[in-house]
Amino acid sequence: MSDTAAKPRPQFRNIGIAQLANYRLPLAGKLSILHRVSGALLFLCLPLVILPLFAASVAAPQTFAAVAAYAGNPIVKLVFLVLVWGYLHHFCAGIRYLLLDLHIGIDKLSAKKSAGVVFGVSLALTLVFALKLFGVL
Template sequence: MADAAEKSAGRPRPEFRNIHVTQIVGYRLPLAGIVSILHRVSGALMFLVGLPFVLYLFQQSLVSEISFESYRAIVSHWFAKLVLLALAWAYLHHLCAGIRYLFLDMHVGVEKAASRSSAAAVLAVSLTLTLLVALKIFGVF
């Protein structure tokens, strides 16, 4: 016990400081941290915006022919298309990141290099799929 105290007495203790709110923008997260935060954001977006919006659209599409035309008018508006695109990104990113976390829970890819590459793969796959959905929503194909 005394040996540990003597060893630590020669070195200064590391100083950890809290990050102030104004320093958050300049703080550089690792790629896995960005994927983790986006996973939480996408889950919140789907729950708080997606669920009410999709249920409202589903109701409008089923009540009658007049309400279905109202549904078509809503969905054809550019802002509704952007909301649907954001919800599609949230779903696709949450799905891809969730699969990544399932593998991490099975202790597959927990090393630093593998974790970084799987985080990059999540971002690449979710953004690529979102681009394909955007092309479909905005009528390119």
């Protein structure tokens, strides 16, 4: 055995709270977690936020005006922007997972690159929607 042998890598099997700070999740793992978070966000907000606002906006011209006035609030716009990010991230990551199901981009380097592309595309599209939502475009 040589003295220049590499130090053994730590193994994380049952991660405790104290080990969380030392654990480095790969980009594809972070994407997977955010895909689940965005799906849960959309699932929970559909009956609580999206459908009631849609129903009120199509009920009558007066309720549409009330919803439009409500949607003009900057805090409400931020909530809408979070929902837009959730949708765009979930959509882009879903396309990536469909390609992975077809055995396209399964190797480590391709998976890392495609995770970066999903983050970049979803955040860029969210930025475009944010600029439009806040009246810059």
